[in-house]
Amino acid sequence: MKIKCLLVDDDLLSIQILKKHLDYFDDFEIISICNNAVDAFDFIHKNTVDLVFVDICMPILNGIDFIKGLHASPPMVIIISSCKDYAVEGFELGVLDYLVKPVYIKRLVKSLHKVSRMFNISKNTMNISESQTEPEDHIFIKVNKKMIKIYYDDILYIESLKDYVIVKTKYGDYVTHYNLAAITKLLPSYLFIRIHRSYTIAIHKVEAINKNNIEINGNLIPMGRNYIKEAKDIIINGVTSIF
Incomplete structure (x- = not known):
């Protein structure tokens, strides 16, 4: 299930940057963009x-008053602002994060990680039987007839071997069908x-990047021609060393 996002800002350049990052x-998923808080209220009232x-600084109604006006069960909120003056007030109102413009992708990723964890917690608590479930931070894979739990943060990269893959972790390798x-x-x-075509990597484990390869834990991993532009865009913009 995708996380439905609403962007509220009268700064067109800021919106374009944020939209490019979120893509x-x-x-x-960006479901709407509003250039003032009044239209945003109306959209939230009619949509999920x-x-x-x-x-923060917008015509008609500023961002702080917009947040104060959100009713019961409001959406998660991240403030984006050109100054830091409202950070304390924002966090007192329960915002999830505060981003200073221009928003850089490596800083945004930290926020999205928080959002994903909160979103998973919210989904779990909607089901009474799963109300104590922890937010998802792992995957189970079948190895030698056993289901092995591997935490996302332990994965370095995954290598394809025809009908099998090797999940490379900092604790060892796991081969699964x-x-x-x-x-x-x-x-x-x-x-x-x-x-x-043969490699998926953990973005935050990248240690170095050159023309055609990246380095993770001392291993050189090639980037394919069809993947190299997107991979470099993300990695060079600072998505490495996030967590």
Whole structure:
């Protein structure tokens, strides 16, 4: 299920930057853009919104008053602003994060990680039987007739071997009967990216990048021609060393 996002800002350039960044993340969907808080109120009243990015200085109604006006069960809110003066007030109102313009993608990824965790908690608590379930931070794969739990943060990269893949972790390697496309779809797109027909990598584990390769844990991994532009865009913009 995608996280439905509403962007509220009268700054066209800021909206364009944020929209470009969010396009990299398949789990997040921009469902509308409003250039003032009044239109945003109306949209939220008529539609389901999971996450709102809102500026502070806007015509008609500022971002702080907009947040104060949100009713019971409001969407998650991230403030985007050109100054830091409202950060304390914003967090006192329960915003999830505060981003200073211009919004850089490596800073945004930290926010999206928070959002995903909160979104998973919210979904779990809607079901009484799952109300104590922890937010998803792992995957189970079948290895030697056993289901092995592997935490996302332990995965370095995944290598394809025809009908099998090797999940490379900092604790060891796990071979499982999967194809690379299928296992990549099971992983969160804000943490993992496919860079080659034979490789999917953990973005935040990248240590170095050159013309055609990236380095993770001392291993050189090639980037495929069809993947290299997107991979470089994300990695060079600072998605490495996030967590």
